[in-house]
Amino acid sequence: MTTTHSSTSPLVSGPQLITGLPSTSNVSLDIFPQYIAALYIDYIYIPICATLGIVGNVLAFCVLISSKTKSTTYVYMSSLCVSDTMVQIANILFFVHKFPGHETLKDGTCGFIYSFFYFSIHYSVLVMVTMTIERYLAICFPLSAGRWLTVSRARLLVVLEAVLVAGLDVQHMFLRGMRYNEVADQYYCEPVPGPAEFYAHKIWPWIDSVIYCYGPLACLIIFNILILRQVKSSRAFQSKMAGTEAADKAQGSSSKMSDAELQVTRMLLLVTSTFLVCVGPMAFIIVAERYFWFPSTPQEFASRYFVRTIFNNLDYTNHALNFFLYCVSGRRFRQELVDTFSFLCPAKVKATTSAKGVTSGRDRPPLEASSSTAITVT
Numbered sequence: 001m002t003t004t005h006s007s008t009s010p011l012v013s014g015p016q017l018i019t020g021l022p023s024t025s026n027v028s029l030d031i032f033p034q035y036i037a038a039l040y041i042d043y044i045y046i047p048i049c050a051t052l053g054i055v056g057n058v059l060a061f062c063v064l065i066s067s068k069t070k071s072t073t074y075v076y077m078s079s080l081c082v083s084d085t086m087v088q089i090a091n092i093l094f095f096v097h098k099f100p101g102h103e104t105l106k107d108g109t110c111g112f113i114y115s116f117f118y119f120s121i122h123y124s125v126l127v128m129v130t131m132t133i134e135r136y137l138a139i140c141f142p143l144s145a146g147r148w149l150t151v152s153r154a155r156l157l158v159v160l161e162a163v164l165v166a167g168l169d170v171q172h173m174f175l176r177g178m179r180y181n182e183v184a185d186q187y188y189c190e191p192v193p194g195p196a197e198f199y200a201h202k203i204w205p206w207i208d209s210v211i212y213c214y215g216p217l218a219c220l221i222i223f224n225i226l227i228l229r230q231v232k233s234s235r236a237f238q239s240k241m242a243g244t245e246a247a248d249k250a251q252g253s254s255s256k257m258s259d260a261e262l263q264v265t266r267m268l269l270l271v272t273s274t275f276l277v278c279v280g281p282m283a284f285i286i287v288a289e290r291y292f293w294f295p296s297t298p299q300e301f302a303s304r305y306f307v308r309t310i311f312n313n314l315d316y317t318n319h320a321l322n323f324f325l326y327c328v329s330g331r332r333f334r335q336e337l338v339d340t341f342s343f344l345c346p347a348k349v350k351a352t353t354s355a356k357g358v359t360s361g362r363d364r365p366p367l368e369a370s371s372s373t374a375i376t377v378t
Helices: 033-066 072-097 110-140 142-148 151-169 195-240 245-291 298-318 322-329 331-340 346-359
Strands: 176-181 186-191
Touching: 033 072, 033 298, 033 322, 033 331, 072 110, 072 151, 072 298, 072 322, 110 142, 110 151, 110 176, 110 186, 110 195, 110 245, 186 195, 195 245, 245 298, 245 322, 245 331, 322 331
Parallel strands: none
Antiparallel strands: 176 186
């Protein structure tokens, strides 16, 4: 006897069809504490994660689009806010579907919701990888970055990426439909019988894994290492040249620019590192479920369900944290957050701003980055 999930369940899962349990078995998963704990984790954590994620992403989006700074980084961060908000909306739709009488997956919505879900997660990681590659290019080629990495090109790129991902994921509108499962006595959003079923079970899971998990993980690890090496070599070069007369003259004018670029790099490394930590465990469990972790008893299945629930919610957490990461790592973002919502308490903000201007105005980063790079401090 083998107990498995449906092979069509997404990496960041929605409602999952439990297959492999014998229909004659009288053992209910409800008797196992692992399974009960997994259900409680979903019922408690998903509403909190989705609410904080949506609110945070909306706040970040408002700050970014209202900013007077026009930079490619802000274009990518805004797109990331939109896609991560969509991920949390899909999370809520899947969560609500678990409650009888509030089914969100129906004949008219099944394929659309899954297309919406896959588009949001695939677009999110694609934008993040693009932003990382651009940061690497900006660090390696500071003199040419201003010509290559323009805001108009960044906007065109995120639109083209959205069209590309939508073209890939629209297939679920036609591949999926509501099917009745006699063992579970429920309807599930499953692939329609025929070639689509074979494709969804055998081919699509690998496409999804590469696009959402393995491909981005490999790219982010490689480019983060390259970025760190480039920053280290740049610092070593500056230290070596620190004693020269030319370096002493240029140090005062370039130090603020270096601080600004370093701040952007730190922010990006924090965001991408969070992605690696949150998505990395899912990469492991995907391989485990397909090659060697095959529960043979209901209790073993309950244990695997518990582990996957934790990793699944960790994945959703990745799409809820960016606003908080921006606030922690971006001094400029924090200031623009205050400026954007200053109408809520104008007197206090005005007094604070005036005090900063008198006491620490010389220490603030420049509003505009050097013309040598299109990426501005966040």
